[in-house]
Amino acid sequence: MFPTTPPASTPTEPPLVLLVDDDAELTDVLSTIFLHHGFRVQAAHSASEARKALFSNLPDTAVIDLRLPDGSGEHVIEALRRRKGGDAVPVIVISAVADRETIAHIRASGADEYLIKPFQPLELVTIVRNSVARRRAAENLATREAHLQTVRLLAKAIEARDAYTGGHVERVRRYALKLAQALGWPPSQLSALEFGALLHDVGKITIPEHILNKPGPLTDEEARIMREHPRRGAQMLADLPYLRPLVPYVLYHHEHWDGTGYPEGLKGAEIPIEGRLLAVVDAYDAMTTARSYHPTPMSREEALEEIRREAGKAFDPYIAEVFIRLAEQGEI
Ligand SMILES: [Fe+2]
Secondary structure, three states, rough: OOOOOOOOOOOOOOEEEEOOOOOOHHOOOOHHHHHOOOEEEEOOOOHHHHHHHHHOOOEEEEEOOOOOOEEEEEHHHHHHHHHHHHHHHOOEEEEEEOHHHHHHHHOOOOOEOOOOOOOOOOHHHHHHHHHHHHHHHHHHHHHHHHHHHHHHHHHHHHHOOOOOOHHHHHHHHHHHHHHHHHOOOOHHHHHHHHHHHHOOOHHHHHOOOHOOOOOOOOHHHHHHHHHHHHHHHHHHHHHHOOOHHHHHHHHHHOOOOOOOOOOOOOHHHHHOOHHHHHHHHHHHHHHHOEOEEOOOOHHHHHHHHHHHHOOOOOOOOOHHHHHHHHHOOOOO
């Protein structure tokens, strides 16, 4: 959604290696080895073939022979760097030329590695694998950061409508992360957790302001409208593939362990774990900060006491216990 350069292949697709060498026997052998190690390969036997290949597909890594029948490998590197996204593609030059000056010159012109022929094919596979892994890790980090910034912006926009909840979602994100780590959630789930915590009330954007900021109790009709926010939020996210994993946080954060919550009135372990976790941290922050319906916030001890009382009623008793322990240790 956000990367500044188009990814060569999606993370689930085998990485694509562009092999440029006029020695067809060598490219055949290397292609077989790369395919065997889980890569896709596109071979080119001249500079012009390589340029054509670059035009149709941006590789994840390019392996380029320096001496080509119709020009130098350097020109292929230049063509790659000019291509949109090509500046991020690792280049490994392979050549029988072994003098230091040439190697220094080629490195200075943008090659990441220089491998002198003859070389062990497995050595090349290792270099390519490492370079693809580094590139994908950097892309993932950049993409995640870009997403987080956008989601934060949206979360702030939602919060700005509510005079009392400044900083709420950011605290919920922080508490949720600590709680999930204490519960032993795998790191792969923490990204969705952070985004889910930030966007859990995204559906409130559809709630009229006079209901959102009403001092004192809501009428039955107003409460009914307010209680639509989890479902409305989930509907907003369901169509966006990247944000779909956030739906359980948005949809189920007001469910109660004893089945008295909303929107579905699920009970116990029927409630997805994402909703059970968020319910505790969301309620804790709501209790300890001023809200339109309770302008005087509870003390930390009072709020923890309330969570203890509600364990097994509103909250998953185990999650509530871990949260209380974390808070008592000063982690929250
Ligand atoms: Fe909510």
